Amino acid sequence: xxxxxxVKEVPDAGPSRRIDPGxxxxxxxxxxxxxxxxxxxxxxxxxxxxxxxxxxxxLVSVGQSKALESMRKGLAMGADRAVLVTDDAAAxxxxxATSRVLAEAVKAESPDLVLFGQQAxxxxxxxxxxxxxxxxxxxxxxxxxxxxxxxxxxxAKRQTEFGYDTIRxxxxxxxxxxxxxxxxxxxxxxxxxxxKKKPQETKxxxxxxxxxxxxxxxxxxxxVLGLSEPxxxxxxxxxxxxxxxxxxxxxxxxxxxxx
Amino acid sequence: xxxxxxxxxxxxxxxKGSLGVLSxxxxxxxxxSAVVIGSGVAGLAADAGRYGATTLxxxxxxxxxxxxxxxxxxxxxxxxxxxxxxxxxxxxxxxAADVAGALSARLEAGxxxxxxxxxxxxxxxxxxxSALGDTVRADVGWTSTPRLAMFRAGSxxxxxxxxxxxxxxxxxxxxxxxTQAVMVEQAHAEQSGPSIEDADILVxxxxxxxxxxxxxxxxxxxxxxxxxxxxxxxxxxxxxxxxATQVGQTGKVVSPKLYIGAGVSxxxxxxxxxxxxxxxxxxxxxxxxxxxxxxxxxxxGDLNAIVxxxxxxxxxxxx
Numbered sequence: 419x420x421x422x423x424x425v426k427e428v429p430d431a432g433p434s435r436r437i438d439p440g441x442x443x444x445x446x447x448x449x450x451x452x453x454x455x456x457x458x459x460x461x462x463x464x465x466x467x468x469x470x471x472x473x474x475x476x477l478v479s480v481g482q483s484k485a486l487e488s489m490r491k492g493l494a495m496g497a498d499r500a501v502l503v504t505d506d507a508a509a510x511x512x513x514x515a516t517s518r519v520l521a522e523a524v525k526a527e528s529p530d531l532v533l534f535g536q537q538a539x540x541x542x543x544x545x546x547x548x549x550x551x552x553x554x555x556x557x558x559x560x561x562x563x564x565x566x567x568x569x570x571x572x573x574a575k576r577q578t579e580f581g582y583d584t585i586r587x588x589x590x591x592x593x594x595x596x597x598x599x600x601x602x603x604x605x606x607x608x609x610x611x612x613x614k615k616k617p618q619e620t621k622x623x624x625x626x627x628x629x630x631x632x633x634x635x636x637x638x639x640x641x642v643l644g645l646s647e648p649x650x651x652x653x654x655x656x657x658x659x660x661x662x663x664x665x666x667x668x669x670x671x672x673x674x675x676x677x
Numbered sequence: 678x679x680x681x682x683x684x685x686x687x688x689x690x691x692x693k694g695s696l697g698v699l700s701x702x703x704x705x706x707x708x709x710s711a712v713v714i715g716s717g718v719a720g721l722a723a724d725a726g727r728y729g730a731t732t733l734x735x736x737x738x739x740x741x742x743x744x745x746x747x748x749x750x751x752x753x754x755x756x757x758x759x760x761x762x763x764x765x766x767x768x769x770x771x772x773a774a775d776v777a778g779a780l781s782a783r784l785e786a787g788x789x790x791x792x793x794x795x796x797x798x799x800x801x802x803x804x805x806x807s808a809l810g811d812t813v814r815a816d817v818g819w820t821s822t823p824r825l826a827m828f829r830a831g832s833x834x835x836x837x838x839x840x841x842x843x844x845x846x847x848x849x850x851x852x853x854x855x856t857q858a859v860m861v862e863q864a865h866a867e868q869s870g871p872s873i874e875d876a877d878i879l880v881x882x883x884x885x886x887x888x889x890x891x892x893x894x895x896x897x898x899x900x901x902x903x904x905x906x907x908x909x910x911x912x913x914x915x916x917x918x919x920x921a922t923q924v925g926q927t928g929k930v931v932s933p934k935l936y937i938g939a940g941v942s943x944x945x946x947x948x949x950x951x952x953x954x955x956x957x958x959x960x961x962x963x964x965x966x967x968x969x970x971x972x973x974x975x976x977x978g979d980l981n982a983i984v985x986x987x988x989x990x991x992x993x994x995x996x
Contacts, residue, residue, distance in 0.1 A: 512787060513787070513788050514786070536944075544946075548776070552782040552783050555852070558746070561771055564914075577927050578772070579770060580863075581863065583862070584861040587857055598884070598915050638787070639788075643803060645813055647814065654974075655973065656969055656977065657975070663986075664984075668991065670973075670974050671958075672994070677991055
C-alpha cells in the first residue's frame with residue numbers, strides 16, 4: 419500500500435511566532451518543527467503500511483528548502499521517503515495556491531491513500547485536505563478518530579457537533595485524522611540516524627507542472643491587509659515546576675480570590 | 678454585491694451559527710440569498726426569510742440526506758456559477774470546513790477562515806481574524822471573486838428581519854467522486870450528564886493525562902475547589918470521559934470564573950469553547966503547548982505531581 423502523508427513545517431509556538439509586518443507573511447526564520455498534528459497522520463500511515471505487509475509511506479510538503487529538516491522527524495518515525503516542493507515563486511501561497519501545488523505533488527506519487535493531520539498550528543487551518551481532495555477528485559473524510567482500512571475500503575468514525583458519524587469510502591481517498599486516533603511514536607535513536615539516509619527529494623514548481631503564475635502571491639486569492647495586536651489577557655505568567663508549582667498556583671488563586 | 682449563505686441544518690432546524698451569519702450578511706447586503714441542501718428541507722424557507730434571506734435555494738433529494746460535504750460542494754459550485762454570486766459565507770462547523778475548503782479549489786476562490794467579523798469598507802469586503810493562536814489580529818481581503826469566508830462559532834447573534842424568502846429549487850447533480858463516501862451510521866451522542874456550563878470553576882483534562890485513570894485526580898481537585906470536571910475532544914474520542922463534558926467547537930462553550938487545564942494542549946477547536954474564561958491556569962509538560970499563549974498562569978511540569986499536591990493545599994486552606 420502506498421500512502422502519501424501531507425505535512426507542514428510550522429514555527430514553534432511561543433514568543434518567536436510572528437507575522438512580518440513588512441511582507442504580511444509568517445516569519446519563518448525562528449525555530450521550526452513539523453506540525454504536531456501531522457504526527458498522528460504519519461503514525462497512522464506507518465501502522466497501515468505495516469499492517470498491509472509492505473508498501474511505502476511518502477511525506478509530501480510545500481515549504482521552504484529547510485523544511486526537509488523538520489520532515490526528517492517523520493522519516494525517523496518510520497516513513498520511507500520525503501518529497502518537498504520548494505520554490506521562491508511559491509512563497510506566500512494561500513489555500514488556493516498551496517492546494518494546487520500540493521495536489522500536483524501528491525498526484526505524481528499515485529498513492530492508494532492520502533493522509534492529513536487535523537489542523538495546522540500556525541494558520542489554524544482545517545481545510546487543506548478538502549481542497550486537495552477536490553483537486554485530486556477523490557472522496558474525503560475528515561476528523562477521523564477511528565479508522566479501519568481493508569480490501570480497498572476505509573471505514574472511519576468521526577465526531578461532529580451532534581455525535582459520531584461512521585463513513586465508508588473506497589480507496590484512493592483523502593483522510594484527515596484527529597489527534598485522538600493514535601499516540602505518535604517517539605523516533606528511536608536508530609530511526610533518527612537512519613532518517614538522514616532515506617531518500618529526500620526537493621522539487622521546484624516546474625517539476626510538478628505548476629506555472630509560477632498559479633503559485634505564490636500571483637496564484638493566491640486572499641491577502642492580508644493589516645495586522646494589529648489583540649486585546650491582551652494581561653500578562654501571562656509561565657513557570658517551570660521546581661517542586662513548588664502547586665504552592666504557586668494556590669497563591670495565584672488566592673490572590674485572585676478564587677479560593 | 679450578491680451574497681449567498683450556506684445554511685446548515687440539523688433535523689428540522691437551521692443551526693444558530695448559520696442564522697447568525699445570515700443576519701450579518703443581510704446587514705451588509707440587503708439582497709442576500711441562502712442555500713439549504715438535504716432531504717425534506719423546503720420547510721426551512723420561513724426561517725431563512727425571517728433572518729434576512731430574500732431567496733432560499735433548495736436542493737432537496739433523498740441522496741442528500743446524509744450531511745456529507747462533497748455533494749454539497751457540487752450543488753453550491755453550480756449555483757455560484759449560474760447565479761454569479763460574488764460572496765459565499767459559512768458558519769464554521771465540521772461539515773462547513775470540508776465544504777468551504779473544497780469549494781475554494783473548485784472555484785479557484787479565496788477562502789478566509791476563522792473570521793470573527795466582516796465589514797464593507799470603501800466598497801471592499803474586509804474580514805477580521807485572529808492568527809497564531811490568537812496572538813495577532815489580521816484584516817484580510819480577497820483579490821478576486823467569488824470570495825469565500827467562514828466564521829468562527831458564535832461570531833454573530835441571529836437577529837430577525839421579519840422578511841420572507843422566495844423558494845427556488847435547484848437541480849441536484851453530483852460528480853462521480855463526490856458520492857463515493859457514504860454514511861454508514863449516525864450516532865447521536867448523549868448530552869445529558871453534569872452541566873459544565875453552569876460551573877464557576879472547571880478542571881479540564883486533556884490527552885496529556887495519559888489514561889482515563891488520570892481523571893480521578895481531576896475529580897478530587899474539582900471537588901476541593903467546588904467545581905466540575907470538563908474534557909477535550911481527544912479525550913472523549915478516546916472514550917476516557919463522557920461526551921457531555923466536552924468543551925470546544927463540537928462540544929460546549931463555557932465561560933467559568935476559573936478554568937484549569939491539565940494536559941490540555943489548547944488546540945483551536947478547544948480554545949473556541951473556553952477562551953472567554955475569566956482566569957485560565959494551565960499545566961502541561963510540553964513548554965510549546967499553544968495553551969500557554971492564552972493562559973494567565975502557565976505551569977510547565979508533570980500534572981501527576983502537581984495536581985494531587987494542589988488538591989491537598991486547597992483542602993488545607995479551606996479547612
